Amino acid sequence: MTVPYAEVIGDPVARSKSPAIHRFWLSRLGIAADYRATRVTADTLPDYLAARAADPLWRGCNVTMPLKQRVQPHLHAFDRTARAIGAVNTVVRGEERRLTGCNTDAAGFLDPLRPLLAQRHWFRMARVLGTGGAARAVVYALAGTGFTLVLAGRDAAKAQSVLDSLAPEGGHHSADLACFAQPTDFAFDAREGCLDLVVNTTPLGMRGHGPLRFDLSHAPPGSLFYDIVTDPVKTELLLRATAAGHATFDGLHMLIAQAAAAFALFFGQPAPREHDAELRALLAA
Template sequence: MTAWAEVIGDPITQSKSPAIHGFWIEQLGLDARYEARLVHADGLADYLDARRGDADWCGCNVTMPHKQAVLDFLDEVDPVAARIGAVNTIVRRTNGTLVGTNTDMSGFLEPVMGELASRHLFRMARVLGTGGAARAIVAGLAEHGFTIVLAGRDPEKARGILDTLAPTGEHYAVQLDHFAGPTDFAFDDRSQCLDLVVNASPLGMRGQPALAFDWSHAPPGSIAYDIVTDPVATPFLDGARARGLATIDGLAMLVGQAAGAFELFFGMKPPRDRDAELRDMLAR
């Protein structure tokens, strides 16, 4: 019998997860498959109930807008996902128990681990967005000593996320449009500091308006990180490159979080030595 997994969301046609997992399955020669499935919010409970009884179903990835909603329908949630308050991966145990976890945090941090291995006098991240992915990002950055400015359409929601996931330290919640207009703020010497500017929202995604961010708000030497994957080259990253800043695109986090899920689903590590080939395929 063929083991299989899938990704669920609404919408789902834009998902690159089937291409990623399918590439790894082919490279490893596994008798397995990975699919995409449209699941509406009012169908989550029925969907998961149906999957419990399928012994070949290994689990699913969860994308927008279900990362928090699925918590109500799981048998267990591991400590990482429980702390973040969002699930991006569900694993089915052999007895039909459904366990929620979160690989978004490790996937987000993976491309900046080299920077995090260095010592800094100060670390600051400007994070734009307050959805399920943003929760994982805030949790990961807080663990690594960042002062966080979290911007959202609802600053009270942003404040609640910070109070829950980054309860120590001095963090700030602001309106999303706080960064839309130019600033003449004179940044100090940032040579021994690490600054990240993260688009953790769907703004800039194909079919969505661009994120309004004026790059005068980014200190010199900042790293711009956009989790949007379609398109890979977003207006946000184009603006950062025009300022001469280093950039990280959404494929980095997408592949990183998928790697953690793949191992949970199929019991083996994906062939990460083929990442360059995979990225070329995904960027077409």
């Protein structure tokens, strides 16, 4: 390879949409560079990073499952967000082969919510499903924008640990993910002036994974459902939520926004977001 390049690493990584996103932007901007997907396991990660750090053409990589936390011991520095969250989704090569871990997931997650967050609410509550690296970014982002959180995972103790480390104040709660699978007869109020989110950060509902069991009776009227899964784009959770009259955001919103932040780090120019509609159509095809 004779041009600057970046890549996405993880295991599995073959279905990643990141190469299509970054190549789309590189083409629109006329930048002579490339972006690719490379399968890297926990065992091969140290050798991979050592080899890439020595390559002056390598600009960095995006990091996906299961490496977002495992990559950290091999890095030289962290940006403020990655340090606070304790998870890295972007590695940038700097001078003297120094590798800096960054996290663009938190900002990427919040991007489509910005118009709502600019409004005033009497109360904001989010039910966040999952306790992995992406969940940590979501918890960090939402706690910083005035949400009371219910964090649910297969291990409620782990969920509480995540809250204790990322959002020790604010009256948040942990729960067993299984409790949301069963109907509830809780009588929600009208929720006027409130903002309620249901966020899926688990791989459940992704192609090749099991279904996400979430009974819609746990969502107050007028809730917004946000599923960060991107394959399929319209998950079963989002289809059910739409049919029940709830607003939804799919995973392409977060994927494109976090990729845009990484693109600027890799290639030194802002991503051309004015082409988002065309990009979404390409990714959803």
